[in-house]
Amino acid sequence: MSIIEAIIIGLVQGLSEFIPISSTAHMTIAGQLMDVINNQSPEKWTSFIATVQLGTLAAVFVYFRKDIKDILLAFLTENITKRKSFKEQSQNSKLGWYIAVGSIPIAVIGLTLKDFIRSSFTKEPIVIGTSLIVFALILWFAEILYKESKNMDTISWKETLAMGFGQVFALIPGASRSGTTITSGLFMGINREAAARFSFLLSIPAILGSGLLEFFQATAYLTSDMYVTIIVATAVAGISGYMSIAFLLNFLRKNTTKLFIFYRIALGAIVLFFFI
Secondary structure (H helix, E strand, C coil), X not given: CCHHHHHHHHHHHHHHHCCCCCHHHHHHHHHHHCCCCCCCCHHHHHHHHHHHHHHHHHHHHHHCHHHHHHHHHHHHHHXXXXXXXXXXXXXXXXXXXXXXXXXHHHHHHHHHCHHHHCCHHHHCHHHHHHHHHHHHHHHHHHHHHCCCCECCCCCCHHHHHHHHHHHHHHHCCCCCHHHHHHHHHHHCCXXXXXXXXXXXXXXXXXXXXXXXXXXXXXXXXCCHHHHHHHHHHHHHHHHHHHHHHHHHHHXXXXXXXXXXXXXXXXXXXXXXXXXX
């Protein structure tokens, strides 16, 4: 992979990770078009994608640095230094619990299905194209039923578990991590911006865990040249990821997700038509 290809991959990853259009689908399509995916060793591409995601994780840390600081301080204070019962804890401390518990489903299922996720099946265009369309239709259904009744201050265990299990579907290529969690949030009546914001915070443990695991496993076959391309792609992903977070949160304050729904359906149709 050349430096230019690494930059393109980083841009694709960063711009599509947080917008509900599936970064995995876009990364795989870009990889296929540039012929940088080795179908004989699909796990290498999975490792590359997961590692580059660490760049978008950095974008989450930078963008939500105040939120993360407030949540960590409240959580540590109210659970360790000045212990309070859960009911008496502040919403920031509760969000710490929600993020931790909401991350359990994808951690358990992700580790259980690790070999399957790394297989060539999850890189198949028919899988990606179909899931792009199917999960777009589910998001559309969520928009139809949507009745706003909650925000970040009123998220509870019910919404947390719904979005936590929703995140599990992101293991399907083409589903989109932000897409499945935002969809779950809309079904639970969380306003669109809050659903996206909590989705990004909820993604921290999953991206950090999978990214570090895949990176350390990938070191066995990474060459010095590959390290350079990974660093470049990860840095570009971080910068473009920050921009996509800012765009989506601002967009969802005044708009629905229908733009992304129509885009996903169109892209899914194109993938199925040209790649199978």
